Amino acid sequence: MLAAVMTLAVVTALPAAAADFRIVCSFYPVYLHTLNIARGLPGVTVVNLAGAQTGCLHDYALTVAARKTLHHAGVLVINGAGMESYLDNLRRQQPDLPVVDAGRGLELLRDAAGAPNPHLWVSVAGAIAQVTNIAAGLAAADPAHGADYRRNAAAYVTQLQALRTRMRTGLAGLRTRKIVTLHEAFAYFAREFDLEVVGVIEREPGSEPAARELAQTIDLVRRLGLPPVFAEPQYAARSAETVARATGARVYRLDPAVTGADDPGAYVAIMERNLAVLREALGAAP
Ligand SMILES: [Zn+2]
Known part of the structure; x- marks a missing residue:
């Protein structure tokens, strides 16, 4: 001892x-x-x-x-x-x-x-x-x-x-490449995978957009033929749901990998889920 x-x-x-x-x-x-x-x-x-x-x-x-x-x-x-x-x-x-x-x-x-x-x-x-x-x-x-x-x-x-x-392979040949996101988190992602962020709902994530900004987004989504609207798991989906309700566009969740499991494999797992969501939302060939 x-x-x-x-x-x-x-x-x-x-x-x-x-x-x-x-x-x-x-x-x-x-x-x-x-x-x-x-x-x-x-x-x-x-x-x-x-x-x-x-x-x-x-x-x-x-x-x-x-x-x-x-x-x-x-x-x-x-x-x-x-x-x-x-x-x-x-x-x-x-x-x-x-x-x-x-x-x-x-x-x-x-x-x-x-x-x-x-x-x-x-x-x-x-x-x-x-x-x-x-x-x-x-x-x-x-x-x-x-x-x-x-x-x-x-x-x-x-x-x-x-x-x-x-991801490159999985996102080739989509029916549409236009997306609306909740905040500015997907600019580099969209550039990398040749997606087009046509609208961003909240300038500051978590802060409700002004009525006028929301109306502009709703107008844009209508004009562009109802691109899917992507909420984020870290923030309330309220404003995304408002846009979807007003237009008939569908809401999905895209994860910017800012919260999650305490695991070295978490980033790859999150991106794999994003890939599956995008393929569903944007109409991948089966
Ligand atoms: Zn952010």
Whole structure:
């Protein structure tokens, strides 16, 4: 018994930095990427800072608990492209915290006001680029595991490339390629798979559109011959249902992969479900 206690004392006396590396991820999509990149590495832990149910970070501010988590982080992985609006403040408050920007160097789509669209991960190509960026950033922040991060990332990228091929094949030859979405989450996705987002119902997800905006969307859906309307599981479908009721268009659910299972395979599973929904909604050849 005494021997065991003494062994424990020796172990805890080792420098903590060599044994434990704590990766904090800003929210679910980059958390999923990182779970794959750090998979099976003893002494490396991956944390989802925003928690499992937060969704997109559009109106997110750091909580007291999140700030505490960041004080024990070895590195912070962010989506970038403006998704983490707290970043500038955080850099001032914790200037020594290394930050890995998954969106670094990626080409960004912008809205009419010039603001970047941050939903890079929703396209599979965007997810692949983010995984590559994160692996390089983690290898720099934690060189002891550099080769492991790169090897895991390469294996995951192979899975994502296969997913992309399945989606390309599955979305070829649809009867229509026009979609109406709830918020701006599918811009990169639509570009990748040659879909056309003809309407977006809510400028800010979760905030009800003004009556005039809703009327414009309803008018547009009628004129375009009732393209399917896609709600999102993270937000109330009320406004999408209003459009559908007024026009007779059907409502489906498309998942931007911002909440879900705590599982490295979750992103691929979500995209497979999106593929099936799109094939049904847009009239795939059997
Ligand atoms: Zn969003």
